[in-house]
Amino acid sequence: xxxxxxxxxxxxxxxxxxxxxxxxxxxxxxxxxxxxxxxxxxxxxxxxxxxxxxxxxxxxxxxxxxxxxxxxxxxxxxxxxxxxxxxxxxxxxxxxxxxxxxxxxxxxxxxxxxxxxxxxxxxxxxxxxxxxxxxxxxxxxxxxxxxxxxxxxxxxxxxxxxxxxxxxxxxxxxxxxxxxxxxxxxxxxxxxxxxxxxxxxxxxxxxxxxxxxxxxxxxxxxxxxxxxxxxxxxxxxxxxxxxxxxxxxxxxxxxxxxxxxxxxxxxxxxxxxxxxxxxxxxxxxxxxxxxxxxxxxxxxxxxxxxxxxxxxxxx
Numbered sequence: 001x002x003x004x005x006x007x008x009x010x011x012x013x014x015x016x017x018x019x020x021x022x023x024x025x026x027x028x029x030x031x032x033x034x035x036x037x038x039x040x041x042x043x044x045x046x047x048x049x050x051x052x053x054x055x056x057x058x059x060x061x062x063x064x065x066x067x068x069x070x071x072x073x074x075x076x077x078x079x080x081x082x083x084x085x086x087x088x089x090x091x092x093x094x095x096x097x098x099x100x101x102x103x104x105x106x107x108x109x110x111x112x113x114x115x116x117x118x119x120x121x122x123x124x125x126x127x128x129x130x131x132x133x134x135x136x137x138x139x140x141x142x143x144x145x146x147x148x149x150x151x152x153x154x155x156x157x158x159x160x161x162x163x164x165x166x167x168x169x170x171x172x173x174x175x176x177x178x179x180x181x182x183x184x185x186x187x188x189x190x191x192x193x194x195x196x197x198x199x200x201x202x203x204x205x206x207x208x209x210x211x212x213x214x215x216x217x218x219x220x221x222x223x224x225x226x227x228x229x230x231x232x233x234x235x236x237x238x239x240x241x242x243x244x245x246x247x248x249x250x251x252x253x254x255x256x257x258x259x260x261x262x263x264x265x266x267x268x269x270x271x272x273x274x275x276x277x278x279x280x281x282x283x284x285x286x287x288x289x290x291x292x293x294x295x296x297x298x299x300x301x302x303x304x305x306x307x308x309x310x311x312x313x314x315x
Contacts, residue, residue: 003205003253004281006293010041011205011283023210027120027218031090038095043291047071049101056114058133064115065134066093068104077110078151078311079142080183081135083167085158085285087188087215088119088127099157099287099300103183106304109311110147112138116163123222128231131163132170139171139178153311154244155183157287158207158256159215162188165234165263168244181311182246185303186284189235189259191216197257206283209255235266243272247310249303250276254284275310277303 018037021029049068056063069077082103084096093115104111116130135154143149154171156164161184168179192198193209202209225232246267250260264274279286279299290297 001252001280003283004293004295007281007283007286007289007296008205010289010292024214027089027118031118034086034090035092035095038288041289041292042098045101049105051097051101054112056134056137058130058137061117061130063117063130063134064093066097066100066113066115068100068111068113070105070108073108073110076146076148077108078153079138079147080104080107080109080111080153080155080307080311081138081164081167082111082113082154083116083131083156083160083163084113085156085160085185085288086118087212088124088159088162088219089215090118091160096157096288098291102290102297102300103155103304103307106301107307107311109153109307120218120221123218124220124225125223125231127159127163127219128166131167135167135171135179136174139175151311152179153181153183153307154179155185155307156187157185158285159188159219161185162234165189166231169230169234169239172244173240176241177244179244181307182244183249183303183307184246184260184263185249185287186251186254186256187248187259187263188212188215188256189233189263191220191233193255195258197259198255201253201255201257201284204283206251206253206285207255212255235262239270239272243267243270245273245310246275247303247306248274248276249287249299250278251282251284251286252278252280253282256284275306277306 084091154164286296290300
């Protein structure tokens with residue numbers, strides 16, 4: 001197998017239109033480039049999914065969020081709390097708008113995309129704290145907000161999947177069974193850069209080893225976690241309770257492919273039920289590129305449809 005040809009054309013177009021930044025560029029510059037690329041390739045919204053802005057009031061801060069609901073939805077829909085990717089440093093509600101819209105449509109869930117605080121201005125553990133606190137707040141208010149009271153999922157892509165794993169684990173340690181499903185797209189789980197997939201895909205496209213090293217440095221630029229702090233390193237300690245069932249998505253041409261495999265094994269070793277989607281022709285971040293690649297769109301649709309089935313089975 002090889003990388004999908006449409007994705008490769010997309011990467012070539014980006015390289016021509018958005019020159020690479022110098023090494024050690026400031027986070028603000030990396031964010032701006034990421035946002036500009038997302039805006040350039042954003043597609044027009046249809047009317048199949050409605051969205052509205054909302055706020056999540058938490059102690060000492062208020063997080064912006066965006067609620068997505070299928071227009072054809074009736075009754076109290078399951079809730080999926082979603083955290084965007086971007087190495088804990090870049091990304092926001094707008095850069096992942098198209099991805100989350102499609103996920104809401106295909107999963108037939110209400111999806112709340114959470115704009116958590118970013119490193120290095122807010123390094124570890126701030127993004128982890130935001131993820132857990134936002135998840136708990138939404139769980140506590142889901143009936144008032146019109147969501148189903150018995151079907152709660154959490155998800156994310158890349159660093160957002162890291163935050164989803166951390167938040168789901170902590171939430172279910174507080175209230176057993178609170179989170180019924182994890183939806184984890186090409187997750188980052190380990191601070192290591194010498195796995196077979198890291199070596200094979202060190203230079204991208206989609207993500208490079210050097211970029212991942214930079215993201216980890218920004219994320220951990222404040223408080224230094226110990227090696228067994230599961231907020232930073234989710235695979236470092238066994239679960240106290242059985243982990244929530246998970247849908248884990250891996251991209252074959254991704255430095256983080258082995259992270260997804262290790263997460264699957266870790267959850268299963270702790271008694272969790274895991275289903276894996278192995279996107280054999282995709283790169284890291286492919287779900288954001290669904291408007292540029294029919295293959296990527298097909299994988300994202302499969303993720304959403306399987307989420308729809310699993311979140312209802314998790315009752």
